[in-house]
Every structure is written in C-alpha cells, then in structure tokens.
Amino acid sequence: INFTIYHVNTDKGKARALNTAIYESIGIYVINIDSDGLLEKNAVKNMVLRFENDLSIAAMTGAILPKEELVQKVKGFGHRLLAKNEYYEYAQAFLSGRTIEASRDQLFTMSGAFSAFRREVLMETFLYDIDTIGEDTDMTFQIRTRLGKKVVICADAIFYVEPISGFSELYTQRQRWQRGELEVTENYMKQTASLKRFFKNFLVRRMMIDHTFTFPRMIWTFATVVLIAFGYSSLILLLSYLLIYALYVVVAVVNFVSVSILLQP
Template sequence: MNYWLDLTFLKMGFWITWALIPVIVEIFPAFLSGIWLLIHNWQPIKVITPDKLPLISLIVPIYNSETTLFKCIRSIANSSYPKELIQIILADNQSTDNSFAVYDQAQTEFPELNIQLIHTEKGKAKALNAAVYSSIGTYVINIDSDGTLEKKALMNMVLQFENNPQIAALTGVILPEPRMIKAKHSWGLSLLQRNEFFEYAQAFLAGRSIESRHNQLFTMSGAFSAFRRSYLLDTFLYNTETIGEDTDMTFQIRDRLKDQVVICTKAIFFIEPIENLNNLYRQRQRWQRGEIEVVQQYNQKLKINHFFSNFLVRRMLIDHTFLFPKMIWLFASFILVFLGYSWRLLLLSYLLIYFLYVLVSFLNFVCVHLLLRDFPAERKFFSSIWWVGLSLPFYNFICSWIRFIGILNSMTQKSSWNAPSFNKEVKSVKQVFKQDRQLFKRKLRKKGKK
C-alpha cells in the first residue's frame, strides 16, 4: 500500500504536475478555440457585392526577383478583380539581376494591366514606404514577388473591406503551393513540405481566425496584407529599423491607432514550399528575432499580472518564456531515470502529451477543412495529407528548438535579414568544442609537468 501511495503522490504526482503545463497552457485553450471555430464557421457568411468596386493599389516589392516575378504578375492578370481597377507598383529596391527585363516582358504580355516600376533604396520596408506614396487606390495591398495570388483573392479581400467599414487592415492566408509539394522529392523533403503546408493552414485559417475575434491578431503576413489607404497614412509607415516590419505595422494599427486588424480567410496567396531544413532554420530564426524586436518597443504594457487581461503577455509567455523550461525539462527527464523514476512512467507521460497534441491537430484539421470549402482543389489536397497530424507534434518541436536558438542568437548577434544557416552554426559549435578540448588538454599537460 505504501508503495502505491509513494508512486502516485510522490513520483507520478510530481511528473503529472509538470505534464499538465502544456495541457493547461496550450492544449486545453486550443480545444476551446477549435470548438469556437466550428460553431461560428459552420454556416458561410453572406457577403454583399457593391454596385461599384473601388480602385486598388497593388504593391510588389522586388529584389532580384527575375525567376519568380513574371509568374506573380501573371497571377494578377488572372485575378477575377477588374483589371482597369488595379494599379500595380513594382518597387525595385536595387536589384542586380534582370528583374527590369521581366517587367518589360510583362508590359508586352499583359497590356491590360496598369504596371509601373519605381526604384527605391535597398530594403523591403523602404520599398513599401516609397510605393505607398505612389499609390492612389482606396485600398493598398502588398504581395511578395515570389508568390502567386489565388484567382478570387483580391476580390474577396476588397469585399470584406466593403462589408465591414470598421476594418482598417487585413492579412491574407498564406499557403505553400500544393502543385510544387506534389512534385517528386526525397521522402524527407516531402514530409517537411507537407508538415509546412499543414502548419500554415492551421496557423492562418485556425490560429489567426481565433486571434481576429477580439482584435488580437499578433502579426499580418508580410507576404500578403491589405490596408485602407487613409488608415495606412495615419501610421508611421513601415519601420526600417527592424526585420519584423509586418509585425510592427500590425502593432501600430491595433495598439497605437486602436483600429481593427483581422484575417480574410477567403484570400489565399501561394508561396514556394520550403526547400530544405537550412531554409526553415533561417526563416524561423528571422521571424523570432523580428517578433522580439517589435515587442521590445511595446513592452511598457507587458506585466506578468496582466496574463489574463493582455493577450500579448500570454503570447510572449507561451512563445518565449515557456520555451526555456520545455527545453530544460527534455534533458532533465533523462536525469530523472537515475533519480529513481521509472522510464516507463516518463515514456507514458510523453506519449500522453503527444496523443493530446495529435488530438489538437485533428481538431484543427476539421476546422481548416471547413474553412477551405470555397477552394475545392486546396481542400482536396489538405484532406489527402490528414496523416500529417501524426507527425506535426515532432515538426512543431523542431520549430520550437529553432525559436529557442533564435532567442539566444538575438542576444549575441546583430539583427540581420539573413540569419546564419544550420550547417554554418553546427560548424561554429564544432569549432568551439574543438578549441575547448585543445585548451583542456593543454591545461592537463601543464598540471602533469607540475
């Protein structure tokens, strides 16, 4: 009897208490959010098309975009939005390739499009700011030059603005291009890209929909976002001092101007799938650094006792603070075996947490499947990769490690758009270990001589 009491209250009780942290902080809120999404999106929202559609300005910042720019412009030409109501501004921030030749070709191939090219200072934020002053549309929409618009994306975005005058800015849905994912790859890259698609679909269609309900959208996507021009001109425009200019703009509109920023779930922008683990490593570190840089500018309101009243406090604690104990406890769990804990008990705890994360993934799968009802091709592809919900917890765990490293690097390295690659950092770590080993050997020799 004493044995079972000891096992339950001392050993299992201690470990289960720790295991409850991700359940309380991440899994349980995700379940509630998923149920809310299902209830509020079961029936499609009716949208009224105005008698007269407005003029829009479409800004495309380009930098050495020779290989992708034409495909991007072609997607604009194929858009369902009236061509005569689209002003296209290509903001070239000092390209060194043949991007201008692509612009010239596009003018010939798509004479119905109103395309102009402006030259700006180097940097995406500077390119966007210069283009904003050249825009004349009621709405200003930014898209990246290395992606393509879904045919109805512009129309759906404008209609959401027109049906809700309170909205100041919108972010679109970013999805990796399914046709490129279905191309023949190694099994490792194929798995990585399918996990990325599942993650993007879940993050935008489920995650950002939840954030939008109380005007708590953390960041608009820099790849596809839109503004009422009059509201955009009330901001300080894009911050040129951070690599998280899209997050900074979101904070400006929501926190400084007290206006509404939400997602348009019916506006999809396709990007190229991640090419390898190195690119994922650099991308997520850049995102992490940009997030930290922007939050530092708004930290006067961040207090721990505001956990329940301030969504930003909750976001930072979950995304940053809880990363440290997660990483530490991973190693500590191995040590617990030597302290008398049963490895079976530890394994069972990890399996339980994994099972709960899988349940959350499949709940989000149902929500995303529902929100993709207007996009049969994308919905079919998403349905075909339902099994990714089983591997997604491992993918997210890898991304957590990258974010953790990004936090550490942000403390020791200067801000840069191009974060160090995974291979480069592995070499650096090996070099440090090599130097430390040599130093240790030299000290041993000196002691031996004494």
C-alpha cells in the same frame, strides 16, 4: 484598366522600398504582395469587397498557402513530409488561427507576403519600421494598438507560395520570425509587461506562452538524465514520455481534422 508600374531601386531593405511605394501610391487602397507567389484569381476582388462592405476595417491580411499541386510534386519522402506539414500549418495559422484572433481584435501580425490597407490609414502611421525585421508585425500593432483601428483577415483572399525548400530554409525562416516578434513586442510591452496582466493583455499572454512556457519542455528533456541518476525508474520516465507524446498526437489529430474541414471547397 490602366496600370502605372514603378521600379523602386533600393538596397536599404524591404521596409524602405515599401515606404517609398506608399508615398508614390495615389489610390484608395494599398495592397502589398511578395514577388515569389501567385494570387488566387479572386483574391484582390474579395479584399476590396470586404473593405467596401465594412468601412470600419482599416487593414487586412490575406491567407497564405503553399500551392497544393506543387506540394504533391515535391521529391523525397522527408522533403515531401516537411512540405505537407507546412501546408497544414499555414492552413491552420491563417484559416483558423488568425480568424479567431481577428474576431477577438487580437490579430498579432498581418502577413508581409499579402496584406491590404486603406491608404488614409497608412498615412496616419509612422510607415514601416526600418529598424526591425518584423516590420509587418510592427505595422499591425501601429494600426490596431496605437491608432485603435480594426485589423482583420480576409480568408478567401489567398496568396499561393512555393513549398519550403528544406530544413535550412525552415530554420532561417523561423529564426527571422521569432526575432521580429521579440523586437516588435519589446516596443509595445514596456508599459504593459507584468504577470498580473496575463489574462487582460493578449500580448503579454502570447509572449509568455511562446517564449516562457516552452522553456520547461527543454529543461525536462535535459533533466531526464539527472532524474535517472537520482534513482527514478527509467520505465516510469518512458511511460511519462509516451503519455505526453500521445497527448500531442491527439492535439495534432484534432488540428488536422479541423484544417481538413476548413479546406473543403
């Protein structure tokens, strides 16, 4: 196998570097991977086989997982707990969440850390958007929504990443994800954003759930003091919180069991 390696020297951001690399590419498939992870030995082969066996697939995302051995080596109870939660969250998001989304042709975003494309499809897009930090989500919508082509997940193509370093990285990471989601969604909801489309347009539904239905939880938290001032029993409020927490625990247990089954070899 012959490899040609180019070093793209750019200070203009990831999107510009990817676009440069796409123009330089000459193969049938283009695969993006981040530099801070490790591919499972059969990951690329599994992706190519999926492309070859289904000519309708235009692009796909791989499955991103923290390396389990590294998670077990994390020191400190709090940090290890955070790393283990991240591990199961990634497993749930990729092995079940994106699989369900893809089966409904509603995959929201391909992972910027590991994704693959037919080059001919990439050349039909506007390439990666340099004006958003959610360039991977924008590319997903370009291919699936604007071009009307098939985007899926290849769950047996795994890219291992290091466990999260701490709460500071967690905050920065989630802030970036939410900002990118909002930026990209604004471009694709200008003609479709209305309550009547809640059950028809998955993007409207996704944004309502992610950025609207979570708001009452915050209001409820701050309203507790007000409710006590209005004479509501603190015992009743406490029991209400315990019931809500118990329901969250049930959902978490179901997710944990489901992901554990999916992770079985």
